[in-house]
Amino acid sequence: MERLLKGRELVQQVFNPKQNEKVLLVCDEKNSSFAQLLGKVFNDFNVQVITWKIPESLRPLIEVPQTLTNLLLESDLTIYLFERKISEKQFRTQLAKLARKGGRVCIMTGFDENLMDALFVDYRKMSELNFKLKGILKQAKKIKITNALGTNIEFSIDNSRKIYLDHGKITDKIVYGSLPAGQVRLCPIEESFTGKIVTKLFEEIYFEKPLELIFKNGLLEIPSKIPEQAKSLFSLIKDASKKPDDNANMICEFGLGTNEKGIYNTKNILNAMKCLGNCTFAVGDAIGLGKAKSSIHAYCIIEKPTVLVDGKELLKEGKFLLENFSNVEPAK
Numbered sequence: 001m002e003r004l005l006k007g008r009e010l011v012q013q014v015f016n017p018k019q020n021e022k023v024l025l026v027c028d029e030k031n032s033s034f035a036q037l038l039g040k041v042f043n044d045f046n047v048q049v050i051t052w053k054i055p056e057s058l059r060p061l062i063e064v065p066q067t068l069t070n071l072l073l074e075s076d077l078t079i080y081l082f083e084r085k086i087s088e089k090q091f092r093t094q095l096a097k098l099a100r101k102g103g104r105v106c107i108m109t110g111f112d113e114n115l116m117d118a119l120f121v122d123y124r125k126m127s128e129l130n131f132k133l134k135g136i137l138k139q140a141k142k143i144k145i146t147n148a149l150g151t152n153i154e155f156s157i158d159n160s161r162k163i164y165l166d167h168g169k170i171t172d173k174i175v176y177g178s179l180p181a182g183q184v185r186l187c188p189i190e191e192s193f194t195g196k197i198v199t200k201l202f203e204e205i206y207f208e209k210p211l212e213l214i215f216k217n218g219l220l221e222i223p224s225k226i227p228e229q230a231k232s233l234f235s236l237i238k239d240a241s242k243k244p245d246d247n248a249n250m251i252c253e254f255g256l257g258t259n260e261k262g263i264y265n266t267k268n269i270l271n272a273m274k275c276l277g278n279c280t281f282a283v284g285d286a287i288g289l290g291k292a293k294s295s296i297h298a299y300c301i302i303e304k305p306t307v308l309v310d311g312k313e314l315l316k317e318g319k320f321l322l323e324n325f326s327n328v329e330p331a332k
Helices: 002-015 032-043 066-074 086-102 113-119 123-139 228-241
Strands: 022-027 048-053 077-081 104-107 142-146 152-156 164-166 176-178 183-186 194-202 205-216 219-221 251-257 279-284 297-302 306-309 312-316
Touching: 002 032, 002 104, 022 032, 022 066, 032 048, 032 077, 048 066, 066 086, 077 086, 086 104, 086 228, 086 297, 123 164, 123 183, 205 228, 228 279, 228 297, 251 297
Parallel strands: 022 048, 022 077, 077 104, 104 176
Antiparallel strands: 142 152, 142 306, 152 194, 164 183, 183 251, 194 205, 194 297, 205 219, 251 279, 279 297, 306 312
């Protein structure tokens, strides 16, 4: 009962559902119980809840079925609750684009009970950190990131570009977010992005031996030797980037995690990227933050990064050093 009451408070705070809105829950068999529980919570707000379960016999899905397309375009709020599959990256990207045409979107792919605490973070405190980081990044020109695994990447940023703040507020029309919340992200100046990222988590793939990703002038170079478990992912990126006007191998996102209750769960990259002090990069579609357009969007995580902003340490081994920027005002 206590969790249900908390759930109502969370839905009110994050989504602010309005009477007679249409809420679409897209789930799979694995997450159908959680979708059912969430639907019950939404029913308390006098909204129309529709659940569309992905037929397992059709997976992996490459394109959005027409029946789902119609529902997406008619819905005021769409929430995804299904397992992330590398083979469905194009489907998820298409799903997001269609859902944004209809209304607001929340991604909860791969969500499970272990991530529940990260939903009930102090949203006010998290928002204050987001605003502070935006103020710092709005004034910045150069970023350098290193970590103990060997990451060494540098890039420039343009303060005329949008800085997206993930506060967990999915209340206004055409808002796109995910839960758990907690991130500040932007797109680097693509051509400036050069160096090496060393990661243990690229999309849903965890690497015991860290994976090296080499970038030159904003483009990911496909490794000559690809670990077996990553071959399908790199194949997707390589094939997509060969298509006209598809920037699948172009850098499109840099993010900093701000959720202090986030758990570094190697099975859920959307949670890992929100963990306080983690750093995220992505290639593919920039979702309006930069110039890259693609049929895919692929994340990697940098653990315990040291981040230099115009030569000053913003993070040291994953710990924020905001005292180095005490003279910078938060930006809203």
